[in-house]
Amino acid sequence: MLQKVLLVEDSTSLAILYKQYVKNEPYEFFHVTTGEEAKNFIVKNPPQLIILDLKLPDISGKEILQWIRDQKIPTAVIIATAHGTIDIAVTLIQNGANDFLEKPIQADRLKTSIKNHLKNNKLEMLVEDIQNTFNYKKYQGFIGSCLPMQAVYKIIDAVAPTNANVFISGESGTGKEVCAEAIHYKSQRYNKPFVAINCGAIPRDLMESEIFGHVKGAFTGATTDRKGAAMQANGGTLFLDELCEMELEMQKKLLRFLQTGRFTPLGGSKEISTDLRIICATNRDPLTELNEKRFREDLYYRVNVVPIKMPPLRERDTDIIDIARFFLKKYAKEDNKKFRAIKRNVELKLCHYSWPGNVRQLQNIIRNIVVLHNDTHVLMEHLPEPLNKLTSSTKVSEKPQEKQNNVTPIKPPANLDPPLHTAATPNIENDDTKTINTNLIRPMADIEREVIENAIDYCEGNVLNAAVLLELSPSTLYRKKQIWDTYEESD
Template sequence: MLQKVLLVEDSTSLAILYKQYVKDEPYEFFHVTTGEQAKAFMEKNPPQLVILDLKLPDMSGQDVLAWMKEKQLPTAVIVATAHGTINIAVNLLQSGADDFIEKPIQANRLKTSITNHLKRNKLEGLVEDLQNTFNRKKYQGFIGSSLPMQAVYKIIDAVAPTTASVFIYGESGTGKEVCAEAIHYQSQRSNKPFVAINCGAIPRDLMESEIFGHIKGAFTGATTDRKGAAMMANGGTLFLDELCEMELEMQKKLLRFLQTGRFTPLGGSKELSTDIRIICATNRDPLTEVNEGRFREDLYYRVHVVPIQMPPLRDRGTDIIDIASFFLKKYAKEDKKKFKAMKRDVELKLCNYAWPGNVRQLQNIIRNVVVLHNETHVAMEHLPPPLNQQLTSPSAKPQVATSQSVVSQTPQEEMVQPQHEVIAPQSLHEHANTQQDIDTSIIRPMADIEREVIQNAIDHCDGNVLNAAVLLELSPSTLYRKKQAWEAYEESDS
């Protein structure tokens, strides 16, 4: 979409000249002659840039600028000023204008000013969008701002307004149904029903009835007509969870329904039609299921239009703490308990646990803590199995930060320093009084110690830099920056 430039100039002849200057430029150029026309234009569709004349027939340029500031319009302003009013223009720069240009405006000066301000406006918009994206800690039922979840949010934003089928896959407990609901409530069908069917929890002989409904007398126990999920979701979204659990014959009927939008209730003779969006999910690898003959290939390609992979909880870094804190406050309020937060060692334990049951397991762990205890802070002794058990043997992984090597951070988080004595076996007092006895061969540069501690932390976390940052109490950006610097130095040295 082309950017818009609005010229507010009461001289029609000058406006025609300026339009001629920029006629080949890659933006739209509009012209109005009064302040009121300018305000009406900007209220309807704010441009990226306004070139504002100071003297207008109905009000001054200062009045228009003040109005724009009051409305907080995200529009850059270049003040067009005649000779002798430079001081006024300077005052306007202090009041919110971005630049001024002196009349008569030369062609090159006009084009250069417009181009520069549009580039800056576009860059600022991209930075703002990026900041908004990475500041999303809560999104449509999700909690977390980790990079894997930001990728999920972006796909949901893109696919929700469309009619495309979505296929969600991921481990049990990762939030596949929450993802499907997010797509539904971001779509144009949000005011229509969202109906979820778990294909793995419904007996095979009842699956057709659950989805398509049945007519009275269709089978033993069918005492009345019953609408199926396909009709109940009419106009909205039908979510088929654990789709790979569906038997092949039912998959064939589902495929026909997806292709035609029509179905026949079980025991009926009349075809019905419905308008729904299908979202499917599975905790298995769908291609493996196709290759093993348990999932129809034609159905796979029909529903696998936009795939979304839900990341396991162990890959979501400090999202684990945010989710745990959310459930802790929620259950404490419901059960009238005193819990407010978690102790630091508990947060580290949570971030370094594998979470085979993902978010559902974390939710149950926090529920257990709140039910059985009543303190202000969750402590290690409150955690139930398996979190209160030693997960690895001492020799299984490199040691990260022991009593002999504890990591801290400066206010700028730029240096990692050992807080305890590591250069000699003597006590501090002995060290101060017997420096001549120190074996200097064991003294190492601080940078080497810092790198070793950080690398041990990353190895301990199986390469997960986010988890290592939590262990070291550093920001992930600090670790990434140091790691990149080391790698760049090694490349330049080789």
């Protein structure tokens, strides 16, 4: 969609001239002659840029500018002024105008000014979108605003109103059931049942009865008819967690149910129809399960219409802190404890841990702290295992990082000369041990922050320009600034 420029000018001849100047430019150029016409135009169709004459027949340009700023209309305003009123124009810039053009306006000056201000307006809108994204702290049971979770939220918003099958994958504790509930409660079925079945927690010989129900006498102990989850969720949503744990024969029956919408209770002879949506999830790699013949290929393609990959907690940046604070306040209130904040060094340790148990593990650790301690702030000595055995600068994972990335560390040649800055470092008599000047070593995170802040200072606070200089995306800089600001606020 083309951007819009509005010229507010009572001189028709000048307006015709200016239109001629910009007739080949990639934006729409509109003209009104009075202040009231300008207000009506702006309200109905807000432009990205307004070129505003100071002297209008009904309302002064100064009043129009004040009205624009009072209404918080997101548009740039250029004051068009004659030579004798330049001082007034400068004053108006201090009061909210973006620039001024001296009459008579030259063609090149007009085109360049419009181009620059439209570009700035577009960048400011991008910044606002990014900031709005990062302010998105809560969503349908989720806590967090990191980019991976934003992608999840967008898929949920898109798929919820439909009946498409959804297949959620992710490590244990990442919130797969929360995701399924979010889809349900944002759908048209929100006022109908949401029924969850954990396929890995039900004995295989009871799985069919659990999902499809059974009739009296179907097996020993079946003394009455029983409705299964498929009937309990009628009209709503059936969530099948850990689908890859289901045995192949049961997968075959589930596939037929998905294809026809009909099933027969265990021991019964009459088919039953239901109207429900099925959402499936797994903490395994579905493709690996396919290759190992533990998961039916036809079922996979039936349920995997819209895949959602839940990011592990270690990839969610400052969401870790937001989630920890949420659980801290929740459990402190439940248990009548005084906890109200987390110390910065503790937050750093939380952010540098790999969280193999994901959100569930973080929740349990915060619960442990609240139950066993009584303080106003979470301190380092409050942390239980394994966090109390880790250094804050080391990120621990279930497997060595080199193995996870399939990278073999490269050993330097034995005859490699030492770096010049260590030449004056005294050696210990033992040839196998060298004294390291630790003053020369700084955490990489500190160096990164210094470089980014220097770039922003050099660009006079303009984060977008700093991102260009650093060859980074603006969202990366805003995310890192948010992390630093979060830590400083907690201090």
